[in-house]
Amino acid sequence: MAISPVSISNPTTGGGSILERRRWRFQMAWYFLVPALIVVCGVLVPLAYLFVRAFEADLDQLNTLVFRARNLRLLGNTLLLAGGVLVVGSLVAFPLAWLTTRSDIAGKRLLTLVGVLPLAVPGYVMAYVLLATTGLRGTLALLFDLNLPRLSGFTGALAAMSLTTYPYLFLNLRAALLGLDPSLEESARSLGCTEGQVFRRVVLPQLRPAFLSGALLVGLHVLGDFGVVSLMRFETFSYALYLQYTAAYDRIYAAWLALMLIGVTLCLLVAEARLLRGRLYHRAGTGMRRRARPTHLGRWRFPAYAFAAAIGVVSLIMPLLTLAHWMTRRNINEGWSDLGAALWSSFSASAPAALLAATLALPLAYLGVRKPSPIARGLERISYLGYATPPLAFALALIFFTLKAIPALYQTLLLLITAYTLHYLAEAIGPVRSALYQTSPRLQEAARSLGWTPLRAFFKATFPLLRRGLVVSMAFVFLSAMKELPLTFLLSPIGFETLAMGTWGFANEGLFGAAAPYALLTMLFSGAFTALLLVNERHTGA
């Protein structure tokens, strides 16, 4: 699959060498056992506590909590938003991917950037930008005298989520289109299909796995999102969870909301796996792969340019213009020390999390690649579960768990770091795993036969070759944590404010000027993450 730091649907599997079928012995050295236990306890135990809390209610209470009409409305809204974002995202991503791969349009590189760069805008920043652009006090009204109704609710959430998640679809579709074998289409033509029939019967079915992979990422983003729906005041499970937790403080209902949200997420994962089953097509023939002949756009190129320009303006230029505008309208001398403090807060939680995640990822990736076993696969799945669990639900689970088991940990920086680590562990495993696949297991065997014990043989023969992968792992986790909002929101110590919280907090109160520098800094880190993702993708050739 193409882009995403974590491939959730199909974790890479190795070649089928004899060694990998080696029967697994139950002997686990401490350097595998400790990380394994941390991951299992860190992810599964808190989730189990959600259930414990949820079923503390008596039957009557359960009836009113679970079967109230509001839950149905929340479910409807959540699914409506996910579906809507998928539709809008597809309407943007499909044409853009086709134009950059199969047409003779000029400036394909620029168009590709339009398809990719919105990854650098966190959803809550886009929501803030939309709020600060539209309406009577918005940039459009102030600068161009253009009075659009202020975006909010469903349309606002739909716009913000679609504009920031369509790159997941775009990148997957683009990679799939580039990978298609044109001779399949040519054979279909020679078998009597028209161009339209070829597209429907040959091209579209082959794009399906890529589309599903992208759709899964979009779905997980929508379900996990908290910043956009809270700023747009659109009642999904996440938003209700947040209201419940901050305002009403009914923990049992909050636990139920979290469980329902996790349930929806699981349905999504299962549905994707079902739909993908047996659909990972491979090219059967050998021979040279040719590029498909680009379609001549002719007069259609003007609407094509207009379309691409509109997307670029709305998803990239508008956020930058709005941020620049609000930067100039704020009091220049105010709030710099707060901004510095927020930057430091973000850093002090993200950097240790990055280090910790890479440290855990190394033994887990090693187990998965070199000692494949049901246990190794199980650990991998658990790390994906930590990634796929909506962050608000995960944070709530951690709160219940610490309050009950280790109250001293509640509202400490350590808990926040732990949450980042467990949530982003899957992002850290990927690069280490690819690096491991590129080093021969013979190196370590050679070191063993030259007299080194297993651990020292690893550090002398294999570890030096994994450095790049480890650095990429750390960078992924660091940059992800720098822009993280919902986990931070629920788990940070009192008085602790990060860049993301600053952006969200000021935007939530309508203080667009005050929010601008926070949003800009967040976008900087987010942009670095995107650049790293793309460079790494090219490097590993995934």
Add this chain to the structure above:
Amino acid sequence: MSNILSIQGLTKRFVAGAPPVVDEVSFTVGNGEIVALLGPSGCGKTTTLRLIAGFEHADAGTVTVGGRLLTGPSIHVPPEARGVGVVFQDYALFPHLSVLENVLFGLQRLPRSQRVARAREALKLVGLSGYENRKPHELSGGQQQRVAIARTLAPMPQLVLLDEPFSNLDALLRQATRQEIRTVLKEAGLSALLVTHDQEEALSFADRVGVMRAGRIEQVGTSEEVYYQPRTLFVAQFLGRTNLILSRAAGDTAETPLGRIGLNRPAAGDVLLALRPEHLTLEAPDSASGCRGRVVGREFKGHDITFRVELNGAEYLVHTDNLVPYQPGDLVSVRPLAPAVVLENRTGEGVTASGAAPQLTVPVAEQ
């Protein structure tokens, strides 16, 4: 000659219930001896090697090196404590270390002051003095190969295991390197076990050859023994082209389409005989023995000639020197130059007709 390596009943299964990959394998390597394990891919020879090196755990059987039990019931000495050197097919040179550092890698037990001198000595042995500071990727395939040998020899292991070490070299280089490495091993007085699927390599490199098939050893012997006196049909076919003859034996001779011919060992009843093409020659038709064939093919190869002769409805290969004058269409008789080899009767190898048997195809690359 005492044995440096002794293997008894070594057995390994990767999947419980499936047939073993290595099935009760037993053989020895003498002090200073070079032994080759030869077999098609998937026959279990590499797994045998990995069991001896300690990379795999055996299900049954023992491995003894230099009188020390390394693998046995509830004994598994880890690879680093075996004193057994391994040369890998892909050399497994550490890409982040220089040539000298690679060779130094296994010398940590030596006093610091002696390490560099020993490493340089090993590099000199393989003719790579002056390459100490190169990185592996700056060397040619043959040079990388020799660094791998030097790295393995430097700690002076009791036994050297070589896993298809020449298969990554091109054909010309392969032959020269083979001779070089053999000389190095012999001069250092080292014992070695080579694993290969290339029969020519096994025959020319090793003092003795063990032929493996489906996890079992079919025959162990000197190169000449396994080539000239194959015990089984598989060994006969795997080592080269051969003529198979269904015959009725009585004592030292057997009645065959070629006439009454001598046997390498006494046998009785219906037996399968093998005769190498170069152990046959052509003569003028002999009416007395009733052996009368017709030359149907002649392949002149300069230094020798391969004839195809049709006789009693079967085709035989005859490999002669270039002085034998016959042309296609000539009537000839086929005369054996050496006693025919009686093959062991094995079930599952249904040979229904006499005639030339092709050499079993050897896959180009192992694994």
